[in-house]
Amino acid sequence: MRKKIPVGQLRVGMFIDEVSGSWLDNPFWKSAVLLTDPKELAQIRSSPIKEVWIDVGKGRDVDDEVIEDALPRQVDVVDGVEFTASAVAEEPELPQADSAAPPTVSLQDEVARAGRICAKARGAMKTMFQDVRMGKAIDTEHCLPLVDDITQSVQRNPGAIVSLARLKTSDDYTYMHSVAVCALMVALSRQLKLSAEDTREAGLAGLLHDLGKSAMPTEVLNKPGKLTDAEFTIMKGHPGAGHRLLQEGHGVGPIAMDVCLHHHEKVNGQGYPHGLKGDDISLFAKMGAVCDVYDAITSNRPYKAGWDPAESIRLMAQWGKDGHFDEAVLQSFIRSIGIYPTGSLVKLKSGRLGVVVEQGPQSLLAPVVKVFFSTKSNQRIPPELLDLGHPGASDQIASRESPAAWGFTGLDDLWMAHR
Structure with a gap:
């Protein structure tokens, strides 16, 4: 049987079947783990994880009376139906909804x-x-x-x-x-x-x-x-x-x-x-x-x-x-x-060199580029962000270039840097 408890009630010998929260906040790479070491217990207690599901059939049980007295009861509403769920309860059968795709970001x-x-x-x-x-x-x-x-x-x-x-x-x-x-x-x-x-x-x-x-x-x-x-x-x-x-x-x-x-x-x-x-x-x-x-x-x-x-x-x-x-x-x-994936070094028709920062929404041939070098003056120039797919853009990619041939290092810092 599974029970949901706060991390403060965890003890060595309990079997964590699932954590409640982001996988990134879980100090263990596995979602299910038997706590055998006090160091593991300290790890999860100091993490952002607040609650976990334990399986009492695979590890130590909890003292129900202590937990019930220590934790507030709350009323949740699922599809218009109210149910009371303490932090220690058998897992309710809840309807599963498709999670919405995260919004697109830069x-x-x-x-x-x-x-x-x-x-x-x-x-x-x-x-x-x-x-x-x-x-x-x-x-x-x-x-x-x-x-x-x-x-x-x-x-x-x-x-x-x-x-x-x-x-x-x-x-x-x-x-x-x-x-x-x-x-x-x-x-x-x-x-x-x-x-x-x-x-x-x-x-x-x-x-x-x-x-x-x-x-x-x-x-x-x-x-x-x-x-x-x-x-x-x-x-x-x-x-x-x-x-x-x-x-x-x-x-x-x-x-x-x-x-x-x-x-x-x-x-x-x-x-x-x-x-x-x-x-x-x-x-x-x-x-x-x-x-x-x-x-x-x-x-x-x-x-x-x-x-x-x-x-x-x-x-x-x-x-x-x-x-x-x-x-x-x-x-x-x-x-x-992309034809020019993020991190690619390209030469523009203007003679400037730039690193592809992001793909353009309109054309694979027109990504967003951060220019930083002039081949005409053979020297670095102040970095400038160019959206080659913008209606007013006057420059275009002329060729792919080899960073090694130009002796450039650290180009990845350009595309990773904030605008």
Whole structure:
């Protein structure tokens, strides 16, 4: 039986089944946890969480009389029906309503919130990978609050969390890659107009798609140079290893399993592990292939620096023509993040260089750009924000540019800075 109590009444030995509040405020990455350490108890008592649901069938019960005397009773109204609910009560069967999509906000307004999600997600994924290495089974129910928070961030502004997740360090790659692919899968699902349920499953698939890497030898996984043929053969076993781990876990649906096993398949049949072709590859696995490659090539790795986002899109378009990706899925992906994704360095016809700050609502060719350098005078200029899609805009993008070729560093600070 579940009971709802304030955190002040928690004791070591109780089983927390669910927290009441934002997942971001939960000091534990799992939504359900058995309190075995006084430090854990202190953590949740000092957090913003005010109430939790405990399962007395899985842990210590509470003293009902003490709780009832200590807590005020309140009257709630649901669909016009009044009911009295103390903080200790069996969970009422309440009607479920569809939550409204969060309002769209600017990238700058979403960056701070997305940063908190990324920080929390990194810890969650690191713990998950460590748990798998220790032989613990995966329970995807613990992943869903993270998927939901990422989804809401994408709904508010897809550029924020997608771009922040790209800025992972090489040491964080294994964990943050999963977070980035989750966000990219959600953004692509929305572009494809998939249902809310399928979008959630696609996000979960992105979060779990590389779980098999936890079963790979760490000396191969973290090798700072190019893999030998033998090492690459080992790494090609990670989709199958991940699929087996998900089969042994709890609550894993067919979409996540499919993406985990087949995100390295290519429509031309030259992928792995099964060499599937064309329509033999599911839509979700095709989506996973595109999202996985984009984040991989734009991220810093132990053996190479990430490529510029716009150049990566150009290269992926070429690979799509060679049968690496499903072209329709790739085109939808490009529409979801832009021809010039946030963080891209571009040259304008005026001769100024700028960083793409946000996608324009009217055209993929006319994003919002922050210019900061004049190629005519070969020097920095005061940063200026230009909406190239504005009716009065007189400048246009002339070309993609390589930050490395210009010797620029710290460009991400420009698009992340507040206006």
